[in-house]
Amino acid sequence: MATATAKSSTGSAEFADDPVNRDLDTDTKIGFYRAMVRIRHFEQTALKHYQQEKMGGFLHLYIGQEAVAVGTISLCGDNDHIITAYRDHGHALAVGMSMEECMAELFGKRTGCSKGKGGSMHFFAPDKNYWGGHGIVGGQTPLGAGLAFALKYKGLKGACLCYLGDGAVNQGAYHESLNLAALWNLPVIYIIENNMYSMGTSQARSSAYPSCLAERAEGYGMNWDLFNGESVYEIRAKLKPHLDRAHDDHLPSILEIATYRYYGHSVADANAKKYRSKEEIEKYQNEHDPIKVWENILIDEGVFEADDAKEINRAAKDEADASARYADNSPLPDVSEITDDVYYEVDKGTEAGRTGRHFFND
Amino acid sequence: MRTITYREAIREALAEEIERDENVFLIGEEVAQYNGAYKVTEGLWKKYGDKRVIDAPISEAGFLGMGIGASMLGLRPVMELMFWSFCYVAMDQLMNNASSVRYMSGGLIHCPIVVRGPANGGTNVGATHSHTPENIFANMPGLKVVCPATPYDAKGLMKSAIRDNDPVYVMESTVLYGQTGEVPDNDEIEGGELIVPLGVADVKRQGDDITLVAHGRAVLTCLEAAAILADEHDIEAEVVDLRSIRPLDQDTILESVRKTGRAIVVEENKPFCGIGAQIAYLIQHEAFDDLDAPVLRLSSIDAPAIYSPPVEKKQLPYPSQIVDKALSIC
Ligand SMILES: Cc1ncc(C[n+]2csc(CCOP(=O)(O)OP(=O)(O)O)c2C)c(N)n1
Ligand SMILES: [Mg+2]
Numbered sequence: 001m002a003t004a005t006a007k008s009s010t011g012s013a014e015f016a017d018d019p020v021n022r023d024l025d026t027d028t029k030i031g032f033y034r035a036m037v038r039i040r041h042f043e044q045t046a047l048k049h050y051q052q053e054k055m056g057g058f059l060h061l062y063i064g065q066e067a068v069a070v071g072t073i074s075l076c077g078d079n080d081h082i083i084t085a086y087r088d089h090g091h092a093l094a095v096g097m098s099m100e101e102c103m104a105e106l107f108g109k110r111t112g113c114s115k116g117k118g119g120s121m122h123f124f125a126p127d128k129n130y131w132g133g134h135g136i137v138g139g140q141t142p143l144g145a146g147l148a149f150a151l152k153y154k155g156l157k158g159a160c161l162c163y164l165g166d167g168a169v170n171q172g173a174y175h176e177s178l179n180l181a182a183l184w185n186l187p188v189i190y191i192i193e194n195n196m197y198s199m200g201t202s203q204a205r206s207s208a209y210p211s212c213l214a215e216r217a218e219g220y221g222m223n224w225d226l227f228n229g230e231s232v233y234e235i236r237a238k239l240k241p242h243l244d245r246a247h248d249d250h251l252p253s254i255l256e257i258a259t260y261r262y263y264g265h266s267v268a269d270a271n272a273k274k275y276r277s278k279e280e281i282e283k284y285q286n287e288h289d290p291i292k293v294w295e296n297i298l299i300d301e302g303v304f305e306a307d308d309a310k311e312i313n314r315a316a317k318d319e320a321d322a323s324a325r326y327a328d329n330s331p332l333p334d335v336s337e338i339t340d341d342v343y344y345e346v347d348k349g350t351e352a353g354r355t356g357r358h359f360f361n362d
Numbered sequence: 363m364r365t366i367t368y369r370e371a372i373r374e375a376l377a378e379e380i381e382r383d384e385n386v387f388l389i390g391e392e393v394a395q396y397n398g399a400y401k402v403t404e405g406l407w408k409k410y411g412d413k414r415v416i417d418a419p420i421s422e423a424g425f426l427g428m429g430i431g432a433s434m435l436g437l438r439p440v441m442e443l444m445f446w447s448f449c450y451v452a453m454d455q456l457m458n459n460a461s462s463v464r465y466m467s468g469g470l471i472h473c474p475i476v477v478r479g480p481a482n483g484g485t486n487v488g489a490t491h492s493h494t495p496e497n498i499f500a501n502m503p504g505l506k507v508v509c510p511a512t513p514y515d516a517k518g519l520m521k522s523a524i525r526d527n528d529p530v531y532v533m534e535s536t537v538l539y540g541q542t543g544e545v546p547d548n549d550e551i552e553g554g555e556l557i558v559p560l561g562v563a564d565v566k567r568q569g570d571d572i573t574l575v576a577h578g579r580a581v582l583t584c585l586e587a588a589a590i591l592a593d594e595h596d597i598e599a600e601v602v603d604l605r606s607i608r609p610l611d612q613d614t615i616l617e618s619v620r621k622t623g624r625a626i627v628v629e630e631n632k633p634f635c636g637i638g639a640q641i642a643y644l645i646q647h648e649a650f651d652d653l654d655a656p657v658l659r660l661s662s663i664d665a666p667a668i669y670s671p672p673v674e675k676k677q678l679p680y681p682s683q684i685v686d687k688a689l690s691i692c
Contacts, residue, residue: 118468
């Protein structure tokens with residue numbers, strides 16, 4: 001099995017001098033740290049409340065993968081768009097959604113980002129160019145091509161970052177999307193967040209590939225790269241040329257980013273401790289944790305001190321706790337609201353929405 | 363009034379909407395350079411070019427999903443399925459993403475797409491190519507389904523579908539493409555264009571004795587049956603063309619049944635959980651006291667579409683069957 005072997009945390013600073021990184025100011029660097037820490041505390045808090053049965057359904061935690069969302073989204077401009085699968089909390093916070101609206105969504109409350117109608121797997125914020133949050137493995141990949149298609153159609157200089165898992169790469173819809181993206185030069189960058197497992201199935205047991213999953217791009221004549229996802233510097237440096245090509249020449253790419261999730265596939269993963277060893281998990285936590293890696297880099301660079309990091313963590317935890325209180329105190333959607341947000345024309349009370357019967361409850 | 367084919371009527375609607383709104387574009391297999399597998403889009407690529415009329419590879423999940431994604435950013439794709447029978451390879455996009463992206467985003471997103479193409483049996487192409495999935499899609503809240511029976515309705519409904527801000531699935535018929543009918547020129551119409559709203563049924567024939575409810579080609583079968591009933595049996599059947607399955611014009615159905623006291627729901631789809639089941643339920647629920655007989659249904663014979671050409675004709679509803687059913691309750 002070939003994946004990008006995780007480098008030691010000291011080695012990750014090597015991309016600091018890349019043009020995309022060398023002019024970053026202190027606030028921005030600390031901002032990346034805060035963004036990752038906020039994702040982690042948000043999810044740890046969510047987990048606690050999940051265990052207290054404040055929410056239902058699945059809860060797919062992103063913990064361990066934070067640098068991927070924060071690093072890639074940090075390069076996005078006004079016309080860049082984001083779409084991902086169901087492990088979507090990290091991307092949501094990285095695009096600027098509030099903890100409150102996200103936590104309230106998990107609690108199934110009307111104040112949630114989707115009014116409690118989407119749940120953990122279906123966060124959306126179109127005003128922040130964030131198009132979900134999709135529960136069907138691989139189902140979002142044609143939509144990602146479509147966002148890119150629309151950008152090109154409208155003559156906008158932008159790209160779509162479409163995230164998927166290492167298990168999703170075997171879905172037909174993904175391959176159809178790759179063909180369309182390459183055939184029509186759509187500015188979409190498929191980002192495979194390779195956390196080595198799809199539920200309990202390792203990459204070796206699920207995929208046939210040349211040297212890595214991204215290399216399948218060769219079959220479509222697309223650009224691709226494989227790199228490590230523990231350092232924000234490296235992620236930014238490696239994404240940048242692909243983003244430029246998407247912006248300038250509408251060229252699609254596949255990027256495979258090696259990463260790791262610490263928790264089970266979802267919190268309900270009954271076999272979370274069976275398909276991989278405790279040692280493997282601890283190795284990632286101790287040696288390759290993206291937050292620790294970045295914290296060490298910033299301390300080495302003299303950007304901040306350990307106490308600053310602690311303060312940022314404390315603030316993030318407080319914010320997460322407050323968001324849980326907000327969620328807890330928020331009202332549920334009313335049963336009468338179940339049939340809102342089904343049809344645009346009905347919601348808006350247009351003529352089309354008032355003509356004919358739309359719902360068939362009795 | 364001028365007479366044009368069903369195919370030409372759809373083509374006019376597409377052309378007019380392409381000209382009206384720069385966000386409208388057509389995409390599908392063979393729709394551009396080949397002029398359309400059934401020539402619905404003939405000449406449109408030549409006239410409107412690569413940007414507005416796009417040949418897609420045989421990749422229904424890919425290009426339909428792409429259209430859904432593009433619609434979230436404000437484009438209005440009109441996507442052709444060469445046959446609706448091919449929808450199943452793209453079911454996740456059609457059934458999950460298109461129907462639910464609005465709902466799951468709490469109303470932040472909408473999906474103004476049209477998916478269109480023929481959905482009919484009767485052309486001896488066997489089970490894989492003869493599907494009529496209107497009931498399947500009408501079952502899914504968030505989706506709209508229309509089945510035009512005449513050139514007039516095909517044009518007017520298509521224009522409404524393209525302007526609608528929800529996903530609309532238009533099910534046409536290869537058997538109807540060559541049928542002609544009166545469609546006014548735009549300058550003959552008040553407002554300058556032909557629009558048939560979704561959710562409005564049309565009484566295609568007036569009658570006092572029995573109501574025949576149908577959609578798509580079954581409407582024409584009902585009209586033939588109604589002519590026989592009138593000529594040979596002195597029974598005046600009223601034919602209600604649903605035009606739009608969801609939204610559904612319940613009022614027109616009920617008004618007719620309240621007048622006639624009898625109803626047969628006719629469709630070319632299979633019987634189990636078909637549109638007819640829903641309509642029959644609706645009639646008994648809303649107009650029970652007005653009924654003089656049980657509501658009957660006529661659908662295609664409940665098996666995959668048979669190939670054998672003479673026998674397939676008998677698998678689908680035909681006029682004398684409707685006549686017999688009508689006589690059994692009149
Ligand atoms: C079409 C479909 N099949 C199966 C599932 C159930 N399922 C959800 S996530 C998942 C594993 C996917 O793994 P991967 O793509 O690697 O993403 P990760 O969970 O690691 O982020 C499975 C089997 C689903 N949601 N959709
Ligand atoms: Mg995975």
